[in-house]
Amino acid sequence: MAGYTRASALGPITDFVEARGGSIGRIFRRVDLPLALLDNPDLPLPLSEQFKVLSEAGRDIGDPYFGAALGQLVSMNKLSAFGAWVSSAPTLAGAIDRSARGLNRFLQTETVLRFRISGTKARWSIEFLDPGRDGRFQNELLGVSYLIDGVRHFAGSGWSPSLIRSTCVGAAQAAELEKIFRAPVRHGARASAVEFDVGLLAATGRMKERPDFGSEPPIAPDFGLREEVAMLSSIALLEGHPKIDWVARKLSMSRRSLQRALDAESCSFSTVLDGLIKDRAMVLLRSGNRSLTDIALQLGYSDGAHFSRAFRRWTGMAPSQYRARSQRIHA
Structure with a gap:
């Protein structure tokens, strides 16, 4: 069974590679992962993808x-x-x-x-x-x-x-x-x-404080395909709109096989993606004052109008209305 880890398990890989004359950007391009993953250390990452990153890094610096x-x-x-x-x-x-x-x-x-x-x-x-x-x-x-x-x-x-x-x-x-x-x-x-x-x-440790561990979302021991598609799409979303072909490659499946397998779980790639992007959009709208166009582009939409139509379809309101309501609630 495929395993998952968190991106934080890669440790200080960027500084280590660059200090030895390698290129972390080149490594991530070769393994076909978004470099922004390193800025999101709590995101789940397929364990096999971590294997590939380490392998490619070793080749890149000759170690x-x-x-x-x-x-x-x-x-x-x-x-x-x-x-x-x-x-x-x-x-x-x-x-x-x-x-x-x-x-x-x-x-x-x-x-x-x-x-x-x-x-x-x-x-x-x-x-x-x-x-x-x-x-x-x-x-x-x-x-x-x-x-x-x-x-x-x-x-x-x-x-x-x-x-x-x-x-x-x-x-x-x-x-x-x-x-x-x-x-x-x-x-x-x-x-x-x-x-x-x-x-x-x-032997006793040096750390005396007791961190809050309850807020860390668990990684389920057994994933359904829907959850795996959602986690991989979360990684792809760091650099734009997730593509089904990319997700299928990461799962070692053909596009058609992935579609059939999702059908068997009574869902589709677009359904999974809609839920993921909706959740991400809500977070971005609540967490700052970025323009709707900037949010739309980050989520992979060509312009703010396409994003607004999708958001209205999900929630029944415009993004600007959702933002204003969220600000009133938390005021």
């Missing part, structure tokens, strides 16, 4: 271990509201428990976190179940980096794992990763994992 190198800059507590919630646990043991309970609901689906204790050693692993292949290894390197930072948040900035288990192949790759992680790496693992002394489970 076969791009995920590990980027991972040296990631921070668990900046990983959307989920990361802040995990990092605010009173102890490392509590953070690991929160991660297991909240990951698939609030950050990333089709991803399994496991924790086990053997003697004096603790092992925390991450495994991706999404069938995507291109870039999977880079994502595994990034994933284990988040685990390392999660432990380091409680153990102290100078802490290093006693062992990293990696899915890399052979001693040569493990040796290269040891240089990046500055810790022993064992190759050939089924799932990436970090090992540390069990005594660290009682």
Whole structure:
């Protein structure tokens, strides 16, 4: 089953790529995603698309271990509201428990976190179940980096794992990763994992505030096609009117197959899109004083008149009437 993550899981990828002579714009064009996605970190993103971004980024700057190198800059507590919630646990043991309970609901689906204790050693692993292949290894390197930072948040900035288990192949790759992680790496693992002394489970974190986690919208563990189309269309909407052919490609379907599958769920692409654009239009009308023409263009309409007709069809009122009413209610 395909998994979803949030765009925030890519971490500080823009600065990292540009500092090494790459082009984040070129990378996103090659994977056919809007660059504006990086300015909307809470938007759901297909996990396979994140794999592709990491893979293309590695190729762009010529780094076969791009995920590990980027991972040296990631921070668990900046990983959307989920990361802040995990990092605010009173102890490392509590953070690991929160991660297991909240990951698939609030950050990333089709991803399994496991924790086990053997003697004096603790092992925390991450495994991706999404069938995507291109870039999977880079994502595994990034994933284990988040685990390392999660432990380091409680153990102290100078802490290093006693062992990293990696899915890399052979001693040569493990040796290269040891240089990046500055810790022993064992190759050939089924799932990436970090090992540390069990005594660290009682270590306390630096973050004392308790973030509000209730406002973060969950990512459902099982999506119907309608929800997947809506989420992908939300990404496309960042750069204009979503196109069914683009959505179909991202779902590895033909246009006709997508239409038939939506028919089976008693809806259509235009129905999904109408609901999405209506909701976005209402947010834009309530949140500022941008002109109706600017809003229309952002939503993919050729002019304000086309947008106004569509909005009147959805709500029974003109956009200007809706804005005025919203302002009176919140005055």
